Amino acid sequence: xxVICWLIGLVVSQQVSVYMPEQRNYFxxxxxxxxxxxxxxxxxxxxIARYLSLRAGARMVGWAMNGSHNYPNVPAHRVVNSxxxxxxxxxxxxxxxxxxxxxxxxxxxVDDRIVDFEKRLWDPSLELTL
Numbered sequence: 019x020x021v022i023c024w025l026i027g028l029v030v031s032q033q034v035s036v037y038m039p040e041q042r043n044y045f046x047x048x049x050x051x052x053x054x055x056x057x058x059x060x061x062x063x064x065x066i067a068r069y070l071s072l073r074a075g076a077r078m079v080g081w082a083m084n085g086s087h088n089y090p091n092v093p094a095h096r097v098v099n100s101x102x103x104x105x106x107x108x109x110x111x112x113x114x115x116x117x118x119x120x121x122x123x124x125x126x127x128v129d130d131r132i133v134d135f136e137k138r139l140w141d142p143s144l145e146l147t148l
Contacts, residue, residue: 044072048082049089051142055096057123059140060132062100069142084109095119102135
């Protein structure tokens with residue numbers, strides 16, 4: 019990178035090295051964690067955000083999950099809100115698809131809420147190490 023400095027009417031041109039840290043791909047980091055959630059288990063937006071130390075928190079995980087439908091290998095149906103509600107169900111192309119995907123993996127859902135949520139919860143901070 020070249021930097022041009024104007025100093026008392028003189029132009030000095032010098033090549034300098036500027037440290038530019040590699041930009042994180044937050045969405046891909048979220049998808050990597052979601053791919054690790056075992057069948058029959060669920061995690062939360064907040065649990066993923068805490069594990070990845072995301073500044074925008076659960077909201078950023080939600081944005082990532084909303085964009086995950088172009089990636090068939092990301093099991094987005096396994097991500098629910100902090101109390102086990104299927105808050106993202108409307109992004110699956112139908113109001114019952116997320117529930118059906120979970121039930122196909124043995125997760126019971128009643129009134130859009132995971133039954134035995136605490137037993138089904140998979141927290142990456144407890145299950146994984148960075």
